[in-house]
Amino acid sequence: MKQLKxxxxxxxxxxxxxxxxxxxxxxxxxxxxAWDPANALVELSKDFEAxxxxxxxxxxxxxxxxxxxxxxxxNSGGKLCDLLIxxxxxxxxxxxxxxxxxxxxxxxxEGISMDDFAPATVYAYSTWPKGTPNYYALPAMxxxxxxxxxxxxxxxxxxxxxxxxATGDELGEPKSQKEMLQIAQFFQGREIDGNKVYGxxxxxxxxxxxxxxxxxxxxxxxxxxxxxxxxxxxMEGAVNSAEAVEALEFYKEFYKTATxxxxxxxxxxxSLDAFKSGQVAMAMNWFAFFPGLYADPDTGGDKIDFFVNPxxxxxxxxxxxxxxxxxxxxxxxxxxLEYIKWFANPDVQAKWWSMGGYSAHNSVLNSPxxxxxxxxxxxxxxxxxxxxxxxxxPAYAELLLxxxxxxxxxxVADKGTAQEALDLLIEDWTEVFExxxxx
Amino acid sequence: MSxxxxxxxxxxxxxxxxxxxxxxxxxAIAWIFVGPTIFLLLAVNIFPLIWTINLSFTNxxxxxxxxxxxxIGLRNYERxxxxxxxxxxxxxxxHFLFWTLFFQVLIGFTLAWLINKxxxxxxxxxxxxxxxxxxxxxxxxxxxxxxxxxxxxxxxxVVSFFTGVDPSSFDMxxxxxxxxxxxxIVDTWMWTPFVMLICLAGLRSIPxxxxxxxxxxxxxxxxxxxxxxxxxxxxxxxxxxLFRGIENFKMFDLVVQLTGGGPGSVTEMASINLKREAxxxxxxxxxxxxxxxLFVTVFGLASIYVKALNKVKER
Numbered sequence: 001m002k003q004l005k006x007x008x009x010x011x012x013x014x015x016x017x018x019x020x021x022x023x024x025x026x027x028x029x030x031x032x033x034a035w036d037p038a039n040a041l042v043e044l045s046k047d048f049e050a051x052x053x054x055x056x057x058x059x060x061x062x063x064x065x066x067x068x069x070x071x072x073x074x075n076s077g078g079k080l081c082d083l084l085i086x087x088x089x090x091x092x093x094x095x096x097x098x099x100x101x102x103x104x105x106x107x108x109x110e111g112i113s114m115d116d117f118a119p120a121t122v123y124a125y126s127t128w129p130k131g132t133p134n135y136y137a138l139p140a141m142x143x144x145x146x147x148x149x150x151x152x153x154x155x156x157x158x159x160x161x162x163x164x165x166a167t168g169d170e171l172g173e174p175k176s177q178k179e180m181l182q183i184a185q186f187f188q189g190r191e192i193d194g195n196k197v198y199g200x201x202x203x204x205x206x207x208x209x210x211x212x213x214x215x216x217x218x219x220x221x222x223x224x225x226x227x228x229x230x231x232x233x234x235m236e237g238a239v240n241s242a243e244a245v246e247a248l249e250f251y252k253e254f255y256k257t258a259t260x261x262x263x264x265x266x267x268x269x270x271s272l273d274a275f276k277s278g279q280v281a282m283a284m285n286w287f288a289f290f291p292g293l294y295a296d297p298d299t300g301g302d303k304i305d306f307f308v309n310p311x312x313x314x315x316x317x318x319x320x321x322x323x324x325x326x327x328x329x330x331x332x333x334x335x336x337l338e339y340i341k342w343f344a345n346p347d348v349q350a351k352w353w354s355m356g357g358y359s360a361h362n363s364v365l366n367s368p369x370x371x372x373x374x375x376x377x378x379x380x381x382x383x384x385x386x387x388x389x390x391x392x393x394p395a396y397a398e399l400l401l402x403x404x405x406x407x408x409x410x411x412v413a414d415k416g417t418a419q420e421a422l423d424l425l426i427e428d429w430t431e432v433f434e435x436x437x438x439x
Numbered sequence: 440m441s442x443x444x445x446x447x448x449x450x451x452x453x454x455x456x457x458x459x460x461x462x463x464x465x466x467a468i469a470w471i472f473v474g475p476t477i478f479l480l481l482a483v484n485i486f487p488l489i490w491t492i493n494l495s496f497t498n499x500x501x502x503x504x505x506x507x508x509x510x511i512g513l514r515n516y517e518r519x520x521x522x523x524x525x526x527x528x529x530x531x532x533x534h535f536l537f538w539t540l541f542f543q544v545l546i547g548f549t550l551a552w553l554i555n556k557x558x559x560x561x562x563x564x565x566x567x568x569x570x571x572x573x574x575x576x577x578x579x580x581x582x583x584x585x586x587x588x589x590x591x592x593x594x595x596x597v598v599s600f601f602t603g604v605d606p607s608s609f610d611m612x613x614x615x616x617x618x619x620x621x622x623x624i625v626d627t628w629m630w631t632p633f634v635m636l637i638c639l640a641g642l643r644s645i646p647x648x649x650x651x652x653x654x655x656x657x658x659x660x661x662x663x664x665x666x667x668x669x670x671x672x673x674x675x676x677x678x679x680x681l682f683r684g685i686e687n688f689k690m691f692d693l694v695v696q697l698t699g700g701g702p703g704s705v706t707e708m709a710s711i712n713l714k715r716e717a718x719x720x721x722x723x724x725x726x727x728x729x730x731x732x733l734f735v736t737v738f739g740l741a742s743i744y745v746k747a748l749n750k751v752k753e754r
Binding site: 071093097205206207260261262265398401408415435 | 501504695705718
């Protein structure tokens with residue numbers, strides 16, 4: 001009888017222990033876009049699994065469908081994702097619609113300080129309302145739109161001489177937007193090693209965010225502003241300023257005179273393909289792709305170099321990148337917060353950068369070895385100093401789609417003038433803000 | 440034999456069920472059978488339709504559930520009917536609809552007429568011709584995107600071969616003038632076989648003796664074609680046009696794969712516009728009104744068409 005009692009007690013203890021273990025070890029799902037850094041994060045997260053006992057699952061969605069898929073998930077209160085590395089522009093909707101967990105208390109209790117992260121990334125990826133100390137995400141992946149070019153072509157004496165003869169200038173990394181166009185036009189249709197090549201691959205995609213990200217890379221260096229006064233939504237004279245019109249006309253000229261044929265609906269993938277297949281001398285794309293480009297056996301290494309989006313009237317780059325948030329509908333918030341805490345650790349951030357992720361942590365960015373750690377690291381720091389982002393309002397999707405339509409109509413479909421496109425954009429945006437009750 | 444079956448069924452019915460069923464009228468039993476279907480129909484079709492009509496009078500946004508919903512009367516309808524972009528998308532839909540139907544009927548009927556002749560390899564050709572419609576629109580869209588590629592696309596090289604124009608000098612999917620035609624070409628390539636099959640069924644339903652009688656009356660082949668073939672195939676042809684018309688009015692997948700609605704908004708069909716409003720911009724009330732307008736349009740046109748079809752059948 002005594003033995004039976006012991007056996008029963010042992011069984012209960014074992015069962016209790018197993019229940020406790022089950023309760024502590026969660027299966028977490030992290031959602032993000034399907035791209036190179038996501039693969040690096042899978043590797044990095046193995047350390048978290050080993051340390052915490054939780055297991056990590058990943059849901060990666062290709063970029064063109066990422067916003068659609070994830071915003072649907074959030075809007076329907078879905079429980080697919082416990083953690084989401086969402087685009088910077090989603091922060092307003094994520095906060096106001098209650099999709100993201102507010103992290104202030106957690107940061108305070110765990111001693112995580114936003115002062116440890118690059119200010120531009122905290123502002124863009126974490127705060128809502130903008131610039132206030134209300135945090136809904138931890139900066140996870142710094143990014144900006146930059147450029148890369150065929151260093152081997154730029155170094156060739158015959159090409160340099162031809163460029164000098166054609167333009168009177170030395171061929172090198174462009175110092176302004178207009179110089180970049182001049183270089184691209186020089187390469188357009190030129191024959192190199194028996195192949196016809198083209199100037200540059202730029203963003204023209206219509207369906208998601210492509211052409212807006214491309215056009216803003218011209219608008220920001222011209223001094224484009226969304227509002228005359230921050231927070232007032234007074235767009236007349238800002239969105240359609242003379243500088244904005246000139247920048248939009250410039251982008252159209254770039255598209256018409258310096259891109260490969262058939263480049264009417266192109267975004268990240270097409271830009272990478274055009275460069276890797278040796279079609280173009282230059283290409284725009286997000287810094288996130290630069291490690292992969294540098295490692296490419298055909299067009300990487302000595303054949304490639306990188307530069308920041310050139311200035312015109314001022315310096316300016318289009319912001320990319322994302323923060324990591326805990327989804328409020330998740331039933332595993334505690335484990336998700338553990339992941340955030342682990343990810344904020346400076347050692348993890350250093351490893352994140354070494355594996356191809358763009359850390360936004362000051363300990364990584366301010367390290368004396370950072371600039372020389374990769375051929376694009378210095379450019380990344382410069383770009384992040386002058387980034388500008390699209391609207392981050394809860395109505396972001398409506399605002400974005402209006403811009404996609406208006407600029408694609410003008411740049412690719414030759415509809416109207418730049419002035420008309422921007423005037424119509426203000427009309428669209430005004431309607432959105434009126435619906436939102438902000439005007 | 441049937442009496443035995445009834446006896447077997449009756450004896451197999453549990454007494455408890457038999458007692459309950461015994462007192463039911465035929466009408467009640469009929470309702471028991473039809474009830475689940477009617478319930479499903481109400482739940483899946485009628486309720487959503489009524490709910491959509493209700494939403495169309497509001498400013499509801501499905502991604503802003505916390506926001507108060509206001510009834511705004513006919514404002515959504517006014518905005519849609521006064522929106523030039525909506526009319527442009529309707530224009531794009533009409534262009535696509537008209538030309539796809541025109542080419543599919545013309546080529547589909549011609550192919551059916553040719554296939555209807557007896558020749559060697561007839562079955563093989565029929566199989567080859569119907570292959571495109573067996574493919575997924577996503578697959579078709581993807582590979583036609585490659586065919587239309589200005590630098591490597593086969594389509595441009597074929598055009599270049601016959602016209603001498605530089606293949607990379609024109610872009611079927613990126614040109615404002617060519618893009619609407621590029622989607623017409625693909626849809627025609629894919630769905631002409633469907634029209635052909637229906638026409639073929641019509642042609643094969645015409646009894647030989649009618650042609651034999653016409654031969655005896657010394658009617659020419661041309662006269663036989665216009666007075667026998669065309670009138671007798673017409674109901675089939677009209678049915679094919681109805682099916683293709685309804686399908687193409689809501690065309691989405693193929694065009695999204697090919698052009699994404701671009702360049703600009705040149706190929707943005709009403710269905711693509713509706714999807715953007717409803718599930719990208721999340722203007723649920725507005726898009727509900729747009730959906731109702733499209734529904735009424737299709738329903739109205741289809742009703743008129745079905746009446747015409749019935750008249751043709753009666754002749």
